Amino acid sequence: MQGLRVVLVSPRNPLNIGAAARAMSNFGFTDLALVNPYDLAFREAQSAVNADHVMQAATVHDTVASAVADCQLIVGTTGGDHRELALPLQRLEQGGTLIRESGAQVALLFGSEKYGLSNDDISHCHWLMRIPARPQHSSMNLGQSVAVCLYELIRSEVPEVLPVAPAASHQQLNVLQERMAEVLALSGYADHTATAGADQRLRLLIGRMGLSRRDAEIWLGVFRQILWKLRH
C-alpha cells in the first residue's frame, strides 16, 4: 500500500514515534508525517540508533491541513466513541476494506498519546475508524494503535506461501508399521501371530502421528535399533 500516509498529530513521546515508524517498516509502509510534534521528542526519535528509513524520511508540519493537503481520503482513528456523530464511524476491519478499495491517496490520523484527536483534527476527516478495544479500557498505546491498524490493512494481502515440512510417504509408514509390529511381538507387548484387527489398530495409531518424512526417518531408526537390541 504505497498510497497511505500515517499522520501522528502532536505526538509527545519519542519512544511512541519510533514505535510507530517501526510498525510501518514491519508492515511495508513508508510515508510518515508528524504534525506539531514535541520538538525534543522528534529529534530524539530521529537520532535514535535504531531509527530506520521511515523515521529518517518523516516530514514535519505545523498543521493537519498541511500534512494531508495532497490526500483524497482522510481517516481519523479513535478508541472511544464518536463524539456527537459528527462523522461516520467504522469498525477497523470495515474501515480497512474501505481504505484498500478506495484507490485514493489516504491519510490515516492518530491523535496525541493523552487526548487523541481533537475536534479540530477530526473536522479534517471524511470518517473515523474505531479499534475494537474494550469500552472499559479503550485508550490504546500510540505505537500499538498504529501497529494494529497497519496490520489490518495488510492482513488480506495475497497470503505468502509458508514452508511446509514434506509428509512421510505411504511406503515409509508401511515399513515403520512392520518394524513396530516386530518390536511389539519380540518385546511381548503383542502376540507374535498378528491379527488383522491388531494390524489395523497399529496402522491407525501411526497414521494419527501425522509424520513428516524426516520424523518418519527418525522413528524408523528408533525401531531399527530397538529391534537390533531385542534380537541380540
Next chain:
Amino acid sequence: MQGLRVVLVSPRNPLNIGAAARAMSNFGFTDLALVNPYDLAFREAQSAVNADHVMQAATVHDTVASAVADCQLIVGTTGGDHRELALPLQRLEQGGTLIRESGAQVALLFGSEKYGLSNDDISHCHWLMRIPARPQHSSMNLGQSVAVCLYELIRSEVPEVLPVAPAASHQQLNVLQERMAEVLALSGYADHTATAGADQRLRLLIGRMGLSRRDAEIWLGVFRQILWKLRH
C-alpha cells in the same frame, strides 16, 4: 476469550511488559505469565503508576514448562521463518482461527525482545504462528506483537453495533429542495419558472449530500435565512 494465557519469555524491558499488559486489558485478556523476566524490569513494570489489573495479577515462573503446565495448546509466535520446520507454521489469521476453535486452555508464547523464542522454548509448542511482517524487517516490537496477535483473536467476535446518525426524512429533503429552488430563483442563479429537469437535478444534488436529520436541519436554517435576506 478467558482461556488464553499470554506468556512473555525472558522479557527485559519494563516498558514492553507494561505495553503487553495494556494491550491485554484493551482487548479483554487477563491471564499474563512471565518466564524468567529481568527482575528489575518486572518490579518496575508492576509498580508503574499506570500498572493495571493484568499487570498486578501477572504470575512469574522459572521455566516455560511451569508457565504452561495446565495448558492444552501451546502456540509460539515468530516474526521470522520457521527454524528447520521443527513445527508447523501458521499465518496469524489462520492461527487465530485455530486458537479460537480449539476450545482449549491456550498459552501464547512471546520471546525476548532481542532473540525471540529459543529452540528450547519452541520445543514446548504445538505449532508456531507468524505475524505477517515484511521478511526484510520482520522483527517486531514486543508490545506491538502482543497487540497485533490479540487484536486478531478478538477481531471476528460478534461485532458491536456502532452508533449511526439518523438520516434525514424524505419530507425534510423536499422542504430543503423547495427552499433552495426559491433561493436559486431569487438570487438569479436559476430562472424563476423551474423546469422538471432543473427540479430533478436539484433533487439529485441534495440526495448526493447524504444528509443526516441534524445536518438537514442546519441546511434548512441556512436557506431559510438566505431566503429571508433575499426577500428584504
